[in-house]
Amino acid sequence: ACDTVINAAGAHAWHVAKMAGLELPIFPVRHEYFVSVDVEGMKPELPVMRVPDASLYLRAEINGLLLGGWEPESLSLMSDDFENGQTPPRVEEDWDVMGWFIEQIAPLYGKAADLGVRSIFKGWPTFVPDGKFIIGESHRLKGFVMAGGCNAHGVSGSAGIGRHVVESMLEPESSPYVRSLSPDRFLDGEWDAAEAQTLARRIYETYYGLGS
Numbered sequence: 524a525c526d527t528v529i530n531a532a533g534a535h536a537w538h539v540a541k542m543a544g545l546e547l548p549i550f551p552v553r554h555e556y557f558v559s560v561d562v563e564g565m566k567p568e569l570p571v572m573r574v575p576d577a578s579l580y581l582r583a584e585i586n587g588l589l590l591g592g593w594e595p596e597s598l599s600l601m602s603d604d605f606e607n608g609q610t611p612p613r614v615e616e617d618w619d620v621m622g623w624f625i626e627q628i629a630p631l632y633g634k635a636a637d638l639g640v641r642s643i644f645k646g647w648p649t650f651v652p653d654g655k656f657i658i659g660e661s662h663r664l665k666g667f668v669m670a671g672g673c674n675a676h677g678v679s680g681s682a683g684i685g686r687h688v689v690e691s692m693l694e695p696e697s698s699p700y701v702r703s704l705s706p707d708r709f710l711d712g713e714w715d716a717a718e719a720q721t722l723a724r725r726i727y728e729t730y731y732g733l734g735s
């Protein structure tokens with residue numbers, strides 16, 4: 524027994540919440556990027572760049588190019604497509620998506636089409652219908668604290684997530700922003716799983732917020 528459980532189980536956060544009797548709209552959406560073979564003239568200090576109207580991000584990876592993005596037709600799982608304690612299904616390399624990244628970057632960097640791919644990185648970050656983290660305790664279950672639904676911000680947002688979790692637990696009254704992340708925004712309302720998944724996918728597909 525323990526007084527507090529913090530659910531930071533990533534793609535299994537839905538399962539862990541469900542074990543505690545809380546149903547949350549957390550959906551794994553596939554994400555991939557590739558790293559090319561060495562590119563002549565590429566410098567490791569090239570900054571991270573985002574090209575919102577091409578829905579891409581890129582940077583140097585040592586002497587190769589790292590290129591990723593948010594394809595318009597995302598691939599998602601329902602949360603119960605895999606069991607608690609079971610690894611989510613393996614993501615197979617999707618060369619059509621890699622080709623789409625290259626098409627998107629071509630107007631800015633035509634040589635991308637000639638680059639060999641050294642490796643593809645891939646996985647199932649989780650998305651939620653409103654694109655916001657799910658952070659804090661539910662009034663329905665004291666001591667059960669969410670820290671999930673990261674919408675592919677779990678690394679860049681980790682320090683903030685930690686701060687917000689602490690604030691939600693220890694401050695007598697947390698800020699309006701932290702309150703807006705509460706799991707109760709979903710637990711106190713009704714939602715349909717298929718519709719919620721469509722909205723979560725839309726967050727992925729319009730990640731840089733243009734053209735939507």
Ligand SMILES: Cc1cc2nc3c(=O)[nH]c(=O)nc-3n(C[C@H](O)[C@H](O)[C@H](O)COP(=O)(O)OP(=O)(O)OC[C@H]3O[C@@H](n4cnc5c(N)ncnc54)[C@H](O)[C@@H]3O)c2cc1C
Pocket residue numbers: 531532533534535536539554555556607608644645646647648649670671672673674675676677678679680
């Ligand atoms: C290709 C790719 C690129 C990405 N790039 C970025 C990026 O540039 N910036 C960024 O911010 N994010 C990025 N992300 C998303 C980022 O990886 C996630 O947002 C982040 O990992 C989520 O962190 P987390 O701690 O919530 O979950 P996870 O990192 O998934 O960690 C969850 C942990 O919980 C454990 N666990 C699961 N079930 C249980 C259980 N029942 N009991 C105990 N432990 C359990 C798991 O084993 C795992 O260690 C990327 C994702 C992918 C796939």
